[in-house]
Structures are given as C-alpha cells and as structure tokens.
Amino acid sequence: MKNFEFKNPTKIIFGKGEIQKIAAEIPADAKVLLLYGGGSIKKNGIYEQVKTALKDFEVEEFGGIPANPEYAILMQALEVIKEKEITFLLAVGGGSVLDGTKFLSSAAEYTGDNPWDILDKKIRTLKGMPFGTVLTLPATGSEMNSGAVITRAETKQKLVMGGPGLFPVFSILDPTVVRSIPERQIANGLADAFTHVLEQYMTYPVGALLQDRIAESILQTLIEVAPVILKDPTDYKAASNFMWSCTMALNGLIQKGVPTDWAIHMMGHELTALYGIDHARTLAILAGSHYTYNLETKKEKLAQYANRVWGVREGSMEERAKIGIEKTVAFFHSIGIKTKLSEYTKDYQGTGSEIARRLTERGMIALGEHGTLTPSDAEKIVELAY
C-alpha cells in the first residue's frame, strides 16, 4: 500500500424527503445564489422543494448552466455573485451544475486578474466561497469531492481544477430524484461511476487489499442495480444504491494508497470537446481499447476483476484478463451504450492523431499509472476504438 492522506469534510444528507434540511445547513445571514441547469428541476418538483426550504433566506438565481459547464456562461454568473454580494452558493443539479459551482466558488475568492488562469495555470483552490449541493443526477461524484471539469467552447478545451477548498459544505442526496431522470442519463451515470472505479482500480497490485475489495464492491453494486434501475427508476432500493455508489466511486476513498490511471478520462475529455459526445459515453468508447492496448501492464488486476466481480474462475491470468475486458464492454452494451467511436460520428477518421496532437499541446505526454503512455500510444488506443 502506498502512503496517503485522506480528508473529506463534506456532510452527506442522504434519503427521501431530505431536501427540506437545506435551511439548517446554510448560515442564517447568508445571501444565497441558487444555481441550476436547463430547467428540468422546475418540472420535477425539486425547484419548488428547494425554494420552500430557502424561504427565510435572501436568494438570487442563475439558471442555464449547460452540460459540460461553459466558461463564458459561468463568467456571467460570477458577475451576479459580485454584483449581488453573494456569500453562499447552492448548486441544484447534476455534475455539470456542481462543477460549474465549484469554479464559481474558486473564482469568487480568486484575487488574480483572469479567472481562466485557475484552469489554464492549474491553480489549486485552498479556499473557495462556501457552497452546498442538491444532487439531481447520480454520476460524477462531484457532490463529495473537490474536483471539477470546465469547458471553454471558444478554444474547444475541457480542463480540470480542484483543491481542498472545493469540497461542498453539504450535499443532499435524495434518491427519489432518479425517477425523473431520462433513461439515457441514468445509463450515463452508471457508465460514469463504473469507469471512475476502473480508473482507480485497473492498474497493478500494490497490496492494497481493502481498497481493491471496496472498489470491487462498488462495481458489483452498480452491476446489480443497473438493469433494475433502467427498467424501473422508481425502485427505491436500486435508486438509493445507484446514488450512493456514484458518490463512493469518486469521493477519494478508493484512490487512497493505490496508483491511479485516468488516461481514459484524459482522452475522453478530448472526444467530448471535439464531437460533443456525452462524457460517460466517451469513457465507454475508450475503456475496452485502453485495457486491450495495456493488457500486459494491467493483466493481474484485470484477471482479479474478472474473477471477483464477474465470477470468472477458469483460464490463465491472461485469458481471465481478456474475459474481464469483454465483460466490461458487454456491461456498457447491456445498459444501452455503444462502445465504438464510429457509432457516434462519421468523421472519426483521423481522431487518433488529432487527440495525440491535443494531448501534446497540453503537455499530457505521460499518461497512465506508470506515466509511460505517450500521445502516440493514445493515438493507437483511440484508433482501436474506431
């Protein structure tokens, strides 16, 4: 096991009917900015619940934060924060609204000239404006971590940011929100959380026995609930386990003491920036080819995964590893997600070299848990996914 530090101060309030608890978690004298996305919260009743809970606060609103939260739009929200002297942010939405709010939390306290530097110059946020979240879409884990991904259309960039100042003060996770999520988004959430676990687990063994088993627990739970929740999103047992699994997949716990990969995400972000493919689907496109390309360095963990998660008991380590990859791809198919780039765009030729070029441009020339994957390797991995 590698040495590690772990601290996660976010307060989780989990369960049906808990949105009304918001009021007790926000300072009484706060001036709140309520942030949300395209307005689905106005159709499913969550907006009303939040507004009722906030009735004793001074509240401003900023809606319209899009999927892949866009820098230019967030800069408009930043103006509202400054103009209205906001002191507390409340994100109500999925990962995009939460990530956008994290950028605003950081930017509101940033003393430099250009908030874009937070992303472009990788400035870690030690202290942000306090914020809470009401999660409406289980997927990214943003509700209990300190990272965010922000997109800038102008430059086709999708960059990560983070720091210990960006944990939500609280997050409310009411699994009944799942019933109003479109099937496509539920599938995306399942694929996103599943791949989050894989990125932290599918590397090489370092004797982190407990972390491995907890990672496998999350994968097993997602596999168990996936068909149930897709068939019936009102199934509370499935919805609650889906929601808590998504949070646990990326709250920092399972990455502690182990090497992590994240190459799938780095390449996937570029696919989204290029073609607008849903984030989770870019991960599903790349996972199989990434593991196939890196079979030699990952086969011990792939075989362990095939054995413990999928019950594959027969065959050599390499054979089991390959079955593990097949099972992963089949899982994505089982939740209705296609895994070939050509199934998403006709313009896929040349994508490998374009992604290699973009990774090089960003200095991402040493990806993966060993830091040995070059842009040229990324090119081949993407090509395997055509």
Next chain:
Amino acid sequence: MKNFEFKNPTKIIFGKGEIQKIAAEIPADAKVLLLYGGGSIKKNGIYEQVKTALKDFEVEEFGGIPANPEYAILMQALEVIKEKEITFLLAVGGGSVLDGTKFLSSAAEYTGDNPWDILDKKIRTLKGMPFGTVLTLPATGSEMNSGAVITRAETKQKLVMGGPGLFPVFSILDPTVVRSIPERQIANGLADAFTHVLEQYMTYPVGALLQDRIAESILQTLIEVAPVILKDPTDYKAASNFMWSCTMALNGLIQKGVPTDWAIHMMGHELTALYGIDHARTLAILAGSHYTYNLETKKEKLAQYANRVWGVREGSMEERAKIGIEKTVAFFHSIGIKTKLSEYTKDYQGTGSEIARRLTERGMIALGEHGTLTPSDAEKIVELAY
C-alpha cells in the same frame, strides 16, 4: 436503505515514516499536551519520533493512561490542561489513550460543575479542545470517529460518550508500529475490528447493497491478513491492511443507512468492568452466543455472510446461517482467542443475572437492532457463553 447523515472531517495521514508530519498539522502557537499510556512508546522509538517532530512547540506530557481509560487518572490530566493552559492535545497510543484524550477534549471545554456528567448524563460534545492522534495499536477505530468509552473503577462503570466535536483533527497511521505490538494485542485488534463490522452488519437486510459489500470487504481483508500479521508483524502489506481495516471498521461509513446492533458491546463492557477481561475478548466470548440466541431475526444476514465472506454455498438459509456462526467462532480461535467465559474466570456462575441487573440499572432494557432484547435476554446470551 435508511436515510442517513454522514460527515467525518478527520484528516488521515497514512504510511511509513509519516509521524514527522505532525508539526505541520498543529497550530504554530499551540501549547501541546502529549498524552500516552504505560510507556511502551518509549521502548519502540515512537516517543522519540514524536518529540523530534514537536521540537518547535511548547509541550507538556501526561503518561500513564491505562487500558480502559480510568476517570480518576484522566481528572489528573484535566488539572494539567487547566494549570498549563494547554490549547492542543496529542494522543500517542492505542484506543484507550485516544478515548481518554477525547474525554479530556470534551471536559476541557465543558462548562458544567462535574465532568462525570458528560458520561453519566450522556451529554453530547458539540465542541471540544482540538486534538490529534498518533495511533500505535490498530483496533478500536477511535482515530477516525467521535466516540469514546471511559471506565470508572470506583463504581465499576464503563460508559460511552461522543458528539460531532470529538473527531480528531488529524490521525497519523504508520503501519510499522505494528511490529512492536505484542501478539496478544494484535489478536485483540483483529477481534475488535472484526466485531465492530459484525455489530453494524449482522442485523437484517434493508437493501443497503453497497454498505453490505463494503462491510464484507473489511471482514474478508481481516480474515486474509490475520494469519500473516500474527506470524510476522513486520509484514508491511499485512500490517497496512490490518491498520486501515480497523479504521474503516468504525469510522461511521458502514453503519450509514443500515440498522446496527451493538448489544455485544453493551454486554461486553460489563464483562470488562466485572472481570477486567480485555475488551476484544469479551466481544469474542459473546458473539457466537448472541448470534445463536438471535438466529431467527438475523438468519438472512448470517447466511449472506456465510456465503460471501466464507464461501458457504450449500444448505438452507438456516444451515448456512449456523455455519456462519461456527466460522466466526473458529476465526477467533484461529487468532488464539478463547470464546468461553469459563476460560477467563472461575467465578462465571451468576454472571448472566449480574449483567442483566447492571443493564437494568443503566436503563439498557431494549438492546439490539430491533430494541427488543431485554436484560433477561442478555442473561441468557451470557449464560450461553459460559
């Protein structure tokens, strides 16, 4: 899954050689009270490492906190805190030193007349004096939770306390400390952590699929490392997984969203108060008889445990449940822990009724996850363990 709230702000610093990081975690102007136990830290080099790390701080010391931290001794430490105007506590030791420090953290900020009231009147601690820990004995999980158990010899009482103000600010977990722990104490740590998981898991199913699997992960890891660490406590892989498993067993995570039992602990505390039997061994004495007595209400989880943790695939639910109990008792035996009260004391006759009497006296008349176990049930459970 039941509704829950979860917040754990303790910073964990895990790994070999990390004790030197203490200095960066304590406020520069702090006046520190270093608390420890019987002095083993002076033999194994930990005291020196801590003192070196604290060289730039003003430090007072208080040694001699015994196993089952004794109220009368802690009251002496409280005098030192007040006299020397201490502002930060540093516990270096096992669960007893950590628990004693939690009592002091609370008592130092307590404004009532009699600090005993914190225990006797179950006053929750909302704010305590800040404290950190350096763990020298993996077992209780005290390093990452907000609970403590304090003993008062005068009245043969062993009472619990806690509250959100009692999380350590930081805890340093260096698995190399395990090499200097006597075998008896390692076995105690394994049994303690194992039973902590069981108390939060062995109830009835509520559809908390992920929590169940994470609990099973900790049990499986403890089972895997137990023989290795007992044979060779210098085995870092086993020691680090043992240590992290003990922390994860009682840091609040696996109890969220599920019913919990804790009857074994309530009865076990009385056995320690009566006969001075090591805490962990009281749990091992009672676990088998508790589960046998409550087979009917716990058989679904017992059977699931037998299947997933011990690989028992054959037989009816009840048969598998019974094998699960046998496997548990055999596990305690495998780590050298006896499981009959008569193996610890010749004066065991009448213990059942005495424990029933004491539980009644404390108002503990509704134990277990259903709140249906009376002192009369406890009497029978203890008698089954003779």
